[in-house]
Amino acid sequence: GISSTITSGMAAGSIFAGIFGESYHIKDSHSQLGVLLSLGIALLLIFFIGDPFKGLIISQMVLSIQLPFTVFLQVGLTSSRKVMGEYVNSRWSTFVLYTIAIIVSVLNIMLLFS
Template sequence: LGAIVMPHNLFLHSEIIQSKQYNLADESVVIRQLKYEFWDTSISMLVGWAINSAMVLVAAATFFQHHIQVAELEQAGQLLSPLLGNSASFVFALALLFAGISALVTAGMAGGSIFAGIFGEPYNIHDLHTQLGVLATFIPALMAIFFINNPLQGLIYSQMLLSIQLPLTIFLQLYLTSSKRVMGKFANSRLDRIMLWLIAIIVVSFNLLLLWSLVSG
């Protein structure tokens, strides 16, 4: 579920709205800002869910239905051609390229905004703290490339790491948004907390089951 929920983007979308430097002393401005943040995050996550779901459906319709087991990333592109047409491999490669560029940009911005936020600063690529956050995101990813021989396995490992990191993000944000010390009168209501905790427990349970199935074989 790490790839579907994309935990780092939760911080990024929050930062995008807050970086507008609104007059937070005006309660009506805060309410409007929170509304924009809600819709921005909800729509972006919904689009991400739709894209990831489409990928799963296409894979099921092409590979699973024809009883084809994909062991390498290059094999997936090659197998798409006879099933979906000659241009399928090109479209597959182009989609991977754009997905990589998109992930590179959003992950870097998320890392920069989180690290800058630790020091109470907004995201600013010209600021040292933001730059350190971006580097802290890029350098481990770059180093991992040199130690991964199979791109498909690397993709799987990255999703496993996202799944492991996802509970930390969920529970941290639940704590912060439910804290009256942090959010004041805009903290989550009791009903919101109950619903959010139930969703968080369900998501984490699915991740634990996935990890257990991988470890146990």
């Protein structure tokens, strides 16, 4: 839990700093704000969810909603010649990756509604 919390905070700091065109640095105010927002929301959730098992279920549901956005974005970026240059995915790899992404997304939607 501690490892993923730290990673989450650093990712939020990197994203928030990137919005302002800066690189992540913990002494930068935008990076600090991103870390504090991420960890602050997590702390609030800990205080308001009394049952840890229920909290785990809720967090996994949120992750399953977020996963398709991340997967499709990653496949799109690695399939872009503009972004990846000579290391771009082949058409076959792109097809396979999008197929897997669609399958995972459909399974997540089915799980969410079950």
